């Protein structure tokens with residue numbers, strides 16, 4: 001199961017951006033919390049599929065020793081009641097399992113959407129209608145869960161019933177054949193049937209049922225694992241002298257769209273050079289950086305980049321933790337470098353305002369910070385990481401002109417001076433300092 005889980009998590013990381021668009025959060029959560037755990041259960045019971053026939057033959061032989069031919073009546077009845085009936089019930093369970101899974105996906109998706117948009121819902125006082133929607137989704141799910149539970153109830157009642165029933169049938173046949181029953185025989189038979197029905201009526205159907213459920217889960221996992229992955233088209237070499245070379249690149253987010261997101265881009269940024277990318281909104285500036293990061297597949301041309309690439313996304317991204325953890329992002333703490341980065345990213349003043357300096361906890365997605373603070377922490381994280389190439393997606397948009405000037409002069413042109421840098425920006429006053437200018441236009 002651990003292996004499955006690992007494969008699964010790796011796949012999440014490898015999913016192409018297009019495939020991510022088609023996968024909902026609910027589905028991802030449900031696959032991990034419900035489907036993967038089916039492997040646990042099925043492995044516990046699966047052996048009874050081969051144990052059951054062996055045991056049946058052996059026990060039938062023992063019972064035969066006591067009551068002769070009547071043994072076949074009891075065992076036959078038990079067999080008929082278990083294998084075809086339970087087999088059918090197993091099939092039914094697997095169908096229900098698929099239904100439950102789909103509805104759970106739906107409900108979890110709805111809930112996570114509501115949680116992420118709770119502020120809007122509260123602001124417009126939309127709680128009531130959303131409550132109704134959730135209640136409806138739950139009801140849909142519970143309806144199927146209920147059916148599955150009834151089915152399980154039938155299983156369990158059959159277990160209690162079958163042991164007595166088979167014993168009764170055997171003894172009935174035995175007496176009708178003109179024999180006398182003795183306590184010695186009855187109690188021994190009761191023991192044998194007890195063991196036999198445990199395997200035949202409990203473990204074997206469980207095995208079938210879990211196997212059926214696991215089959216559904218495997219199919220769901222398989223579908224997920226075979227989603228489109230990002231293909232490595234960008235060449236990464238360990239050579240830090242390389243910078244970035246983009247030659248004749250064309251790429252598009254959708255496989256068969258009419259217009260390309262990027263078409264015929266040529267660019268060469270050497271270490272120590274700054275390339276500024278400008279263009280109207282939606283021109284493909286972020287997409288160019290995504291192509292360098294191997295997220296956007298190229299259908300023409302090549303990109304060669306150094307292996308160490310640092311990236312600051314356009315949307316600041318923060319996780320729950322201290323400000324410092326957000327900047328270090330797993331890198332070792334180097335006080336000298338850290339203080340310098342904090343200074344050039346104009347975060348010193350913010351740290352003085354925070355209650356606990358850089359040990360202040362940022363809430364989920366950085367809710368307790370201002371937009372500008374989030375953007376600068378996002379930038380500081382990229383800058384703190386020692387790399388050959390820095391890709392900065394519009395880090396100056398969320399800050400005022402004064403701070404923007406500071407970031408551009410102190411951080412981008414001085415602190416990172418020896419590195420290859422690509423800066424996406426809308427602020428044209430900076431382009432005079434650039435070594436290359438790329439103008440993207442639809």
Ligand SMILES: Nc1ncnc2c1ncn2[C@@H]1O[C@H](COP(=O)(O)OP(=O)(O)OP(=O)(O)O)[C@@H](O)[C@H]1O
Pocket residue numbers: 017018021253254261279280281282283284285286287288314
């Ligand atoms: N993950 C994605 N999946 C599919 N299409 C995308 C994706 N990201 C961007 N696009 C499309 O690519 C085009 C270019 O978007 P991009 O984000 O590169 O623009 P941009 O130049 O960075 O704009 P802005 O200045 O607003 O940041 C848009 O038409 C957008 O719809």
Ligand SMILES: [Mg+2]
Pocket residue numbers: 285286287314393
């Ligand atoms: Mg962008």
